[in-house]
Amino acid sequence: MGSIWSNKPPPSSSSRALSSRQTPCTRTHQIGALFLVATTFFFTRLLFFDPSVSSSTAATSTTLLLHHHHHQQEAASLGVGPISWPHCGYGPYLSLKIYVYDEHDDDIRGLDQLLGGRDGSIPPTSCLEGQWGTQVKIHRLLLESRFRTLRKEEADLFFVPAYARCLKRMGGLNDQEINQTYVKVLSQMPYFRRSGGRDHIFVFPSGLGAHLFRSWATYINRSIILTPEVPSFSTVTTPYNGDRTDKEGTSAFNTWKDIIIPGNVDDGMTKPGAPLVQPLPLSKRKYLANYLGRAQGKVGRLRLIELAKQFPDKLESPELKFSGPEKLEKVEYFQHLRDAKFCLAPRGESSWTLRFFESFFVECVPVILSDQAEFPFQNVIDYTLFSIKWPSTSIGPELLEYLESIPDEDIERMIAAGRQVRCLWVYAPDSDLCSAMQGILWELQRKVRQFHQSAETFWLHNRTIVNRNLVEFFSWKPPMPLP
Numbered sequence: 001m002g003s004i005w006s007n008k009p010p011p012s013s014s015s016r017a018l019s020s021r022q023t024p025c026t027r028t029h030q031i032g033a034l035f036l037v038a039t040t041f042f043f044t045r046l047l048f049f050d051p052s053v054s055s056s057t058a059a060t061s062t063t064l065l066l067h068h069h070h071h072q073q074e075a076a077s078l079g080v081g082p083i084s085w086p087h088c089g090y091g092p093y094l095s096l097k098i099y100v101y102d103e104h105d106d107d108i109r110g111l112d113q114l115l116g117g118r119d120g121s122i123p124p125t126s127c128l129e130g131q132w133g134t135q136v137k138i139h140r141l142l143l144e145s146r147f148r149t150l151r152k153e154e155a156d157l158f159f160v161p162a163y164a165r166c167l168k169r170m171g172g173l174n175d176q177e178i179n180q181t182y183v184k185v186l187s188q189m190p191y192f193r194r195s196g197g198r199d200h201i202f203v204f205p206s207g208l209g210a211h212l213f214r215s216w217a218t219y220i221n222r223s224i225i226l227t228p229e230v231p232s233f234s235t236v237t238t239p240y241n242g243d244r245t246d247k248e249g250t251s252a253f254n255t256w257k258d259i260i261i262p263g264n265v266d267d268g269m270t271k272p273g274a275p276l277v278q279p280l281p282l283s284k285r286k287y288l289a290n291y292l293g294r295a296q297g298k299v300g301r302l303r304l305i306e307l308a309k310q311f312p313d314k315l316e317s318p319e320l321k322f323s324g325p326e327k328l329e330k331v332e333y334f335q336h337l338r339d340a341k342f343c344l345a346p347r348g349e350s351s352w353t354l355r356f357f358e359s360f361f362v363e364c365v366p367v368i369l370s371d372q373a374e375f376p377f378q379n380v381i382d383y384t385l386f387s388i389k390w391p392s393t394s395i396g397p398e399l400l401e402y403l404e405s406i407p408d409e410d411i412e413r414m415i416a417a418g419r420q421v422r423c424l425w426v427y428a429p430d431s432d433l434c435s436a437m438q439g440i441l442w443e444l445q446r447k448v449r450q451f452h453q454s455a456e457t458f459w460l461h462n463r464t465i466v467n468r469n470l471v472e473f474f475s476w477k478p479p480m481p482l483p
C-alpha cells in the first residue's frame with residue numbers, strides 16, 4: 001500500500017536546499033490508502049487525526065517559510081527558515097481558519113439579497129430542504145465551526161454564502177439579478193481582489209454548478225467551488241433552462257481546485273437513532289434491483305422502465321410523476337428503495353444523482369449508471385468497496401444477469417463497507433469526526449496556501465502588498481476593479 005509515496009521527497013526538492021527535517025509521508029499519513037482497507041475498525045482514529053494525539057508531529061509541518069505573510073511588520077525579523085512540506089497536503093490534523101462573509105456587514109452590500117432574495121422575503125428555512133439544501137447547511141455549519149475566524153486578516157480561506165439556487169426557484173432573484181448581485185458583492189471584497197478569488201469558497205448545490213452565476217467564468221474561475229457534481233456539457237442534449245451556455249466541452253468544474261460534496265439526503269434518514277425507514281434484511285427484499293425516479297426523457301432511465309416491464313419480478317422501476325397519485329411520498333419512497341438489493345443510479349438531467357447517497361441509508365448497493373459521475377472525497381475513499389459502476393451503454397438484461405450472479409455474502413460485505421462511510425454523507429457539525437463537513441474541511445485544508453497573488457497584485461522589497469497604483473493593501477477601497 002505504501003508504495004505511492006514511499007519515502008520519496010517531492011520532485012522539486014532536488015535542486016533546492018530543503019530542510020532535512022522534511023517528513024516523508026509515512027503510513028500513518030496516508031489517510032487515503034488506509035481508508036477502509038482492513039482497518040475499518042479504527043476508522044475514525046485513522047481518518048480523522050485527533051490533534052491531541054498527533055500534535056507532536058504537527059510541529060514539523062508548520063515551520064513553513066513566510067508563514068505570517070499577513071503580518072508585514074514582522075517581516076524584517078523573520079529569517080528565512082527551513083522549508084518543510086505539509087504531510088501529503090493534508091497535515092496531521094485540521095488547522096485552518098475560514099472567514100464567513102456576513103450578510104449584515106455594511107461593507108458588503110447586496111450579500112443579504114443572495115441569501116433572502118431582492119426584498120429579503122425568502123426565509124432560509126425554505127431553502128434548507130431537498131437536494132439543494134447543502135447551500136444553507138454548509139453556511140450554517142461553518143458559522144458554528146471551530147475553524148471559523150471573525151478576522152479577515154488571519155483567514156486562510158473566505159466563504160461567500162449564497163442561496164441562489166433556491167432563490168431562483170422561489171422567484172427571489174432571477175438569473176440576471178443573481179449575476180449582477182454576485183458581481184456587485186465581489187467588487188466590495190478587497191481580499192477577493194488580492195488573491196484573484198483563489199482563496200474564496202462558493203457553494204453551487206445543483207446540476208447547474210457554477211453556471212447559476214452566468215458570468216462565473218470571468219469572475220470566479222480561480223475560486224474554490226463546492227458542488228455535488230461535474231456539470232458536463234458534451235452529453236447534455238436538452239439545455240437545462242437554457243442555462244448551460246458553455247462552449248462544448250467546457251466545464252464549470254475543475255478537478256484540481258474544486259471539491260465534490262455529497263448530496264443532501266433527507267434529515268429523516270440520516271439522523272442517528274430512529275430513521276424514518278429502517279433497512280430490511282437482505283432475504284426479505286422483494287427485488288433484485290430498483291430505480292425509483294422520474295424518467296425525464298433520459299435514455300438510460302427509459303431503458304430501465306422498459307426493462308422493468310420485461311422483468312417485473314426482478315426490477316422495480318415504475319414511471320413516476322412529479323405530482324399526483326403516481327408520485328411517491330417521502331416515506332413511501334424510502335420504503336420502496338429499501339426493497340431491493342441493488343439501487344440503480346442512472347444519470348438524469350446531469351450526471352449526479354441523489355439516489356446514490358440515499359442508497360446507503362436503506363442499505364442497498366448503489367449501481368452507478370452515469371459514466372461522467374464524480375464522487376466526493378476520492379482522496380480517501382475507495383468506491384469499489386461498496387458500489388458498482390456499470391457502463392450506461394450496457395443497460396439491458398445483461399445488467400440484471402450480472403447483478404443476479406453476485407453472491408449474497410459479497411452484497412453483505414459491500415453493505416457493511418457502505419455502513420462505514422455513510423457518515424461522510426451526513427451534514428452534521430464538524431465536531432462530528434465522521435461527517436460531510438469534516439470531509440469538506442480536510443479537502444479545504446489541502447487548498448490552503450501561504451501566499452496569494454493575482455495579476456493585479458504586486459509586492460515591494462519590504463513585503464508590502466500593493467495594487468497597480470502602488471496603494472497598500474489595507475488602503476484598497478471598494479469598488480474593487482474586477483476582471
Ligand SMILES: *[C@@H]1O[C@H](CO)[C@@H](O)[C@H](O)[C@H]1NC(C)=O
Pocket residue numbers: 176179180183214215
Ligand atoms: C453579469 O453582470 C456583469 C456586471 O453587471 C455584466 O458585466 C455581465 O455582462 C453579466 N453577465 C451576463 C451573462 O449577463
Ligand SMILES: *[C@@H]1O[C@H](CO)[C@@H](O)[C@H](O)[C@H]1NC(C)=O
Pocket residue numbers: 217218219221222483
Ligand atoms: C479566468 O477568467 C479570466 C478573466 O476573464 C481569463 O483571463 C482566464 O483565462 C480564465 N481562466 C480560466 C482557467 O478559464
Ligand SMILES: *[C@@H]1O[C@H](CO)[C@@H](O)[C@H](O)[C@H]1NC(C)=O
Pocket residue numbers: 072460461462464
Ligand atoms: C514599503 O516600501 C514602500 C516604498 O518604499 C513604502 O511606501 C512603504 O511605506 C513601506 N511599507 C512599510 C510597512 O514599511
